[in-house]
Amino acid sequence: MLTRQTQLEVDDYRRIFLQDVPLIDVRAPIEFQQGAFPSAINLPLLNNSERQAVGICYKQHGQQAAVALGHRLVNGSLREQRMQAWIVQCARQPQGMIYCFRGGLRSQLVQQWLREAGEDYPRVCGGYKALRSFLLGTLEFCAALPMIIVGGNTGCGKTLLIKELAAGIDLEGTANHRGSSFGRTLLKQHSQIDFENRLAVLMLKKQQEGCHRWVLEDESRIIGSNNLPLTLFNGMQQSPLVVIDDPFEVRLARLQTEYLDQMRVAFEQAYGELEGWQKYDEYLHHGLFAIRRRLGLERFQQMTQRLKWALPLQQASGNSDAHQQWLVPLLQHYYDPMYRYQLEKKAQRIIFRGYYAEVKEFLMTYSQNSGE
CATH class of the missing domain: 3.40.250.10 (Rhodanese-like domain)
Structure with missing residues (x-):
């Protein structure tokens, strides 16, 4: 005390x-x-x-x-x-x-x-x-420590795995954003300075608990409106990478739960049933609209029509399965090809691939063998 x-x-x-x-x-x-x-x-x-x-x-x-x-x-x-x-x-x-x-x-x-x-x-x-x-000095010191990066396609549970490991640093949780066009949460993002301060305090506490290396998610430099400190990001780009290769159906179920079912509940709990549903509707439409140019106009319009069709079905039944009509092609034609392309450029850094449980076991063994 x-x-x-x-x-x-x-x-x-x-x-x-x-x-x-x-x-x-x-x-x-x-x-x-x-x-x-x-x-x-x-x-x-x-x-x-x-x-x-x-x-x-x-x-x-x-x-x-x-x-x-x-x-x-x-x-x-x-x-x-x-x-x-x-x-x-x-x-x-x-x-x-x-x-x-x-x-x-x-x-x-x-x-x-x-x-x-x-x-x-x-x-x-x-x-x-x-x-x-x-x-700031703490961030500089911590960015110089060894790291291992967790990668994998959208929905493979990278953030969930990070949270389960003692050396895990949840960058998205610290930023109050999940990093994609659908990544915003109900919590407002902090200013850039506040984000850096919170990240430094988190790493300081982890270091005090005995962590001498970090397990971090494979992130871009920008998470929502927050930027990763350049020294940390540069270190991440040079660190070994493990990749979660979960089946498509497993990833789809995770995304449906996190981005559809849980977000609907969160909006309605925060704003009430009617306004919460409206904000949930806007959140999904905004997520698609933000990537419309990358999707191409025709595909964007198709997915938007499928989203409009799925929303009243979910509202009436409470079941979000109808959203798979746009979520599946979004993964197959946008997110998965984009991540495969990015991963190819990092292939030489990959030291392990496997299902979620296998990657978790590897990381726990890796940490123990590294003296942590």
Whole structure:
């Protein structure tokens, strides 16, 4: 456990992330939205417009004038309101810490106000910038560790296998996206900085648990709106590859369950039956529309008509089998040829192929023989 600190500055960044130490981010909301940390909550000293005004004042008249303006802007009932929010959070998370951008004026001022109110709360030395620098360094170090990549056609269970292995890093789960045109989930994707921060924290924790190599899914550089760190992606392109070769029928059943049955339930649970069905309908149509040029206009129109035919049948019966009329040719004529072409370029890196269970057994043995 991270115990209460007697000093008012804490620079043990590794421990902060390994223990998910609660963080109070006192930067402006726009700064928080651009990038923060998984355990952070935004309780700003200055809102966006106040921060802009203070910044302009700083450039034109210097630090002393900017600080004075900040005190005038955050005064009276507004100061009390923000103080109350900080005090409540301190009481809720007594083991937490405060930070601003560099651990400078804003976090020092909030810390001082809290101290005057009888609450000594630690401040992160170096602030957001130092924490972010630590995580970027973590990514660089982790990207240099050995990796093994899991490949296979769409629906072969790559992500499922990654989740079952101690050394597995679920890149798609971290990105809140499954990587294909149908890959979005109901969870909003994080900003690029947040994605990198979350990935770094995940790898740091895995490393702490004893992982000294990674098992990663064969991904493109871009997962939805998030980009893999270049050093990690480059390492993946040079690492050994194992390939899951499950039968077509097994893959089709997996895809039907994950992308049709489970997504329908997820949409309806999130939005209610009527609106949820509408959003599910839009999700499937958008997935096809996104690849219309690659499919070709004629094939796209055929699949869209089959999708429109299948949707009311599923809605009426609860059974998604009618969707196989467009899902089967989508796999046969688009996804499978595309992945076979990509795999041919990586053939020299393949060290094992087999069914799902065989690949899993190989990877577990591989890890044990590698000293993990």
